[in-house]
Amino acid sequence: MNILQILPELNVGGVETGTLDLARSLVKLGHKAVVVSAGGGLVGELEAAGAIHYQLAAQKKSFVSIIRAVPRLVEIIRKEDIDIVHARSRVPAWIAYFACRRTGRAFITTCHGYYSRHFFSRVMGWGRRVIALSNCIARHMIEDFGVPHERIRLVPRSVELGKFEFVSPEKKRRQEFNVGIVGRITPLKGHLYFIKAMAQVVKAVPQLKIWIVGDAPSTKAAYKEQAEILVKRLGLAHCTEFLGAQADIAAIYAHLDLLVLATVTHEAFGRVIIEAQASGVPVVATEVGGVVDIIENGINGLLVPPADPLRMAEAAVRIARDPQLAAGLAKNGYEKVKEKYNLELMVKSTLDVYREALSSAKALIIKFSSLGDIVLSTAALKAIREKFGSGYRISVLTGEESKDLLLRCPYIDELLVAGFKDKDKGLLGLWRLGRRLRKKNFDLAIDLQNNRKSHILSFLSLAPERYGYGNRKLSFLLNRRVKPDQAPLPPVEHQFRVLKMLGIEWAPAQMKTEIHLELWPGAEDKSYIDDFLSSQWLKPQQKIIGVTLGASSRWLSKNWPLEHLAKLCEALGRRGLRVAVTGTEKDLSACRCLEGMVKNTKLINACAKTSANQLACLIKRCAVFIGADSSPIHIAAAVDTPFVALFGPTDPLRHLPPAKKYVLIKKDLACGPCYKPKCRDQKCMALITPEEVLEAVIKLL
Numbered sequence: 001m002n003i004l005q006i007l008p009e010l011n012v013g014g015v016e017t018g019t020l021d022l023a024r025s026l027v028k029l030g031h032k033a034v035v036v037s038a039g040g041g042l043v044g045e046l047e048a049a050g051a052i053h054y055q056l057a058a059q060k061k062s063f064v065s066i067i068r069a070v071p072r073l074v075e076i077i078r079k080e081d082i083d084i085v086h087a088r089s090r091v092p093a094w095i096a097y098f099a100c101r102r103t104g105r106a107f108i109t110t111c112h113g114y115y116s117r118h119f120f121s122r123v124m125g126w127g128r129r130v131i132a133l134s135n136c137i138a139r140h141m142i143e144d145f146g147v148p149h150e151r152i153r154l155v156p157r158s159v160e161l162g163k164f165e166f167v168s169p170e171k172k173r174r175q176e177f178n179v180g181i182v183g184r185i186t187p188l189k190g191h192l193y194f195i196k197a198m199a200q201v202v203k204a205v206p207q208l209k210i211w212i213v214g215d216a217p218s219t220k221a222a223y224k225e226q227a228e229i230l231v232k233r234l235g236l237a238h239c240t241e242f243l244g245a246q247a248d249i250a251a252i253y254a255h256l257d258l259l260v261l262a263t264v265t266h267e268a269f270g271r272v273i274i275e276a277q278a279s280g281v282p283v284v285a286t287e288v289g290g291v292v293d294i295i296e297n298g299i300n301g302l303l304v305p306p307a308d309p310l311r312m313a314e315a316a317v318r319i320a321r322d323p324q325l326a327a328g329l330a331k332n333g334y335e336k337v338k339e340k341y342n343l344e345l346m347v348k349s350t351l352d353v354y355r356e357a358l359s360s361a362k363a364l365i366i367k368f369s370s371l372g373d374i375v376l377s378t379a380a381l382k383a384i385r386e387k388f389g390s391g392y393r394i395s396v397l398t399g400e401e402s403k404d405l406l407l408r409c410p411y412i413d414e415l416l417v418a419g420f421k422d423k424d425k426g427l428l429g430l431w432r433l434g435r436r437l438r439k440k441n442f443d444l445a446i447d448l449q450n451n452r453k454s455h456i457l458s459f460l461s462l463a464p465e466r467y468g469y470g471n472r473k474l475s476f477l478l479n480r481r482v483k484p485d486q487a488p489l490p491p492v493e494h495q496f497r498v499l500k501m502l503g504i505e506w507a508p509a510q511m512k513t514e515i516h517l518e519l520w521p522g523a524e525d526k527s528y529i530d531d532f533l534s535s536q537w538l539k540p541q542q543k544i545i546g547v548t549l550g551a552s553s554r555w556l557s558k559n560w561p562l563e564h565l566a567k568l569c570e571a572l573g574r575r576g577l578r579v580a581v582t583g584t585e586k587d588l589s590a591c592r593c594l595e596g597m598v599k600n601t602k603l604i605n606a607c608a609k610t611s612a613n614q615l616a617c618l619i620k621r622c623a624v625f626i627g628a629d630s631s632p633i634h635i636a637a638a639v640d641t642p643f644v645a646l647f648g649p650t651d652p653l654r655h656l657p658p659a660k661k662y663v664l665i666k667k668d669l670a671c672g673p674c675y676k677p678k679c680r681d682q683k684c685m686a687l688i689t690p691e692e693v694l695e696a697v698i699k700l701l
Contacts (some may be wrong), residue, residue: 001354002032004082006073006092008059010040012245013184014271015088015112017042018157024049025347034080036073036092041247052080058092061120066094073099084108084354090115093123101464106357110155111137114266114289117144128357128441131155131350133269134290140266146439153353156293157271158346159337164250164278166334169257169326172280177320178209180256182249182272185216185224190262190286192230193309197260199234200313205320210240213252253279257326258319261285264306270294273301274341277333282326284315294341300332359391361443364461366454368399368418370552371612372631373491375405375638376657377448378518380495384446385411387504395440397457404612408520420453434460446502447478448495467498488653492517515658517638521613529610529617536604538578545572545697546622546641549583549590549607551630557649557679558628560688562590566597567690568626572697573601580604580622582615582632624700626693628685629655637662642700644693648684649674663696 003026005019020042023033033051037043038059046053054076057065073095077085085100086108087093093109100107110131115121124130125147132138132154141147179198183189191212202208216224224242231240246252253259259276261267266289273283273294285291286306295301302318304311319326365384367377385394395414398406403417416437418424424433434457445458447468458466459477470481482497489497492515496506506515538544547565551558569579579601581591585608595603610618612635619625619632620639627633627643629650636643637657645656647666651673656664667687 001351001358002034002081002083003086003354004034004036004077004080004084005086005088006036006056006058006096007088008038008091010035010037010042010046010053012041012247012249014157014269016040017271019088020046020049021158021160021343022347022350023051025343027051029347029351032080034076034082036076056095058089058095061091066091066098069095070098070102074102077103077105083358086110086354087124087127088112090121090124093126094120097123097126104464106354108353108357111141111268113137113268114140115145121145126441127151128361128443129153129353131353133157134293136266136289136293137268148439148441151441153349153356155346155349155353156290156341157269157274158341158343159271159274159278160343161278161338164253164275166278166280167254168280169282169330170323172254173257173323176207176209177205177257178211178255179258179260179316180211180213180252181260181262182213182252182276183261184214184220185212185227186220187223188263188265189214190264190307191223191227193264193307193312194260194262195227195230195234195236195240196309197262197312197316198236198240200310201316201320202236202239204317208239210236211243211252211256212240213243213246213249215245249275250279253281256281258316259283260312260316261291262306262312263288263291265289267291274337277301277330277337280330280334282319282329283333284312284319286312294336299329300336301329360393361388361391362393362395362441363388364437364440364442364445364458364463365394365396365412365448366445366457367396367402367448368420368454369402369449370631371402371405372634372657374398374402375517375519375631375634376491377495378409378411378638379492379515379658380448380499381409381411382518383496383499383504384502387499387502395442397437402612405519407613408522410520430456431460433457437461444502446498448498450475450498467501469498488651490653490658491655492658494654516660517634517657519613519616519635519638521616525611525613526617528614529621532606532609532618533604533621536578537602542576542578543623543701544578544580544604544621546580546582546619546625546627546632546636548625548627548630548632549581549587549594551628553586555630555649555677557674557676557682558630558685559682560628560646560685561682562594562597564686564688564690564693566594568693569594569598569603570601571690571694573598577623578602578604580606580618582610582618583607624697626697633657644696644700646685646688646693648672648682648688649676649679661700663700665692665696 026033027050036054036056039055043053084106085096087096088110106128108129109124109127125145138152181194259281269290283301287303297303302315304315393413396412397416400419442463444465445461445463447454447458450469452473455474455477466478467480468478493506587607591607616635619636625636625641625643628646633643633645634657637659642661644663667684672684
């Protein structure tokens with residue numbers, strides 16, 4: 001793999017050391033390691049290890065600076081053929097995020113701190129995988145930034161044990177008792193509390209020696225001066241040294257009898273703790289953040305409350321006065337570091353995250369409605385799964401009315417349901433739904449709905465690649481568009497024109513064997529229909545002919561005249577066939593009217609008595625199904641029931657589902673296909689006679 005890490009600078013510090021350790025290990029394992037930063041004292045060591053360094057202003061918290069840095073990082077990514085871009089701080093993460101969107105590379109973040117709940121910090125949760133150094137940071141990213149749990153990976157910091165020599169405390173006990181605090185001199189690190197604690201310790205340990213290792217950033221120079229003044233005021237100047245930043249930190253630990261971590265806020269991890277433990281140095285630390293992941297109080301260290309100099313002093317004195325306690329803490333600390341915080345384990349865990357990120361992308365498919373169109377999309381769902389395999393997690397966004405049809409779909413991993421009539425209603429609802437989609441961190445969106453609402457949601461998902469039709473319905477929000485059909489296309493082939501941009505080809509010659517519709521009703525749906533039909537006095541082996549009363553309340557022009565349907569039902573009854581009438585609650589009055597018109601034939605009234613999946617089971621029990629251009633004939637095609645399709649105001653070339661066995665009846669009139677939802681005379685449907693429909697049924701039986 002070709003890995004690029006980006007961070008603000010490469011000077012001495014925990015983030016920088018971890019970056020260097022990982023880069024060095026990647027090179028040894030045969031990977032390409034590239035590091036981008038503003039430079040620093042560790043660049044020479046990095047390049048000596050065989051890694052590549054590029055200098056970039058990745059430390060400036062300026063919008064203009066970030067935008068200017070993006071094209072340069074894009075250039076580096078393409079030049080080095082990078083697979084993974086790993087950001088280790090917020091400014092670098094913004095640069096990397098935009099560069100990854102332009103190049104299509106996997107974006108990963110490591111959260112090294114407890115970030116303020118500010119928009120600027122949110123980018124740290126936008127990685128395909130978000131690495132947390134401790135459980136505390138993982139919870140912080142989930143609770144404060146809404147990062148989904150499944151994207152969080154726990155990879156603690158590590159130490160290269162070969163750099164540190166373990167020496168038990170009893171072997172290096174000297175007359176002096178040397179206590180150190182290691183880290184940047186900032187208020188968060190609690191140096192003032194440490195100094196106050198040492199003022200108490202010196203009373204009990206006269207031979208106390210204090211080392212303050214690390215320096216203050218330029219913005220915190222006043223805080224360092226405050227610490228120096230406090231040392232003098234408390235009478236500690238004779239035994240205290242400010243050593244500044246130290247490149248050879250192992251040499252420092254070799255001379256320490258105790259390390260104190262005095263951090264007053266959530267510490268992401270506490271690298272200095274495991275470095276000290278690798279050297280056999282006992283540790284006293286404040287009980288904050290990720291520190292509790294490392295230290296078990298009284299087992300491998302002592303924990304004290306933050307900002308409490310008295311308790312800190314008591315713990316330090318305990319270790320100074322009890323060599324046996326110090327030795328036990330050091331031994332247990334070293335064993336835990338060897339087991340959980342060694343460099344090899346960190347590198348392996350990080351590489352596992354990289355491989356997972358490269359092999360597990362996420363796709364969003366948008367298809368809200370209608371019921372028939374959902375059925376038509378099942379061929380596309382299967383083709384997408386076959387193309388992407390198990391490497392993609394596929395989510396489908398559908399409407400509340402359509403969700404049942406896809407609940408058991410084997411080609412998707414997640415079903416997202418939009419409630420456009422309630423919670424997701426209006427522009428505010430769309431915005432909230434878009435926010436939920438963004439949290440999923442999709443790599444691509446496939447818009448099979450292709451209307452304004454779906455285009456908006458594709459855009460709001462922030463998927464880098466958004467596929468669909470360029471149909472003047474806000475389609476500029478998509479960045480992968482196919483031109484509308486020049487000539488009428490069958491509905492499934494129409495969808496496959498979008499999929500062709502993904503390398504999924506339509507194969508009309510293989511349509512009957514490979515391109516077909518599917519549904520997945522459950523055993524309870526089949527059982528319901530079995531019970532329902534058993535109550536209808538069916539004779540053994542008696543065949544059922546299914547009919548649907550209407551298309552929808554909007555498309556009244558698609559309805560076949562009720563008088564024609566009544567004559568057909570009577571003719572079917574005379575042949576010993578039972579007729580099952582399907583429909584919704586809106587069709588109940590029409591069904592009652594039909595029952596009154598039909599003589600000497602007992603209809604099976606299934607109107608408003610089935611769910612979508614139960615309807616599929618009912619249609620599957622039918623020998624033949626009869627319907628206009630509506631969802632029931634799509635369902636018939638999906639369950640392999642022969643059907644008679646009655647078309648009038650719409651074009652069958654655009655809307656007829658692919659099927660093995662069917663008869664199409666359509667009258668060619670000068671006015672059609674008109675696509676008018678309402679028509680005064682409905683001539684195109686009225687001209688279809690009961691006799692020719694009966695003939696079609698007999699042909700299919």
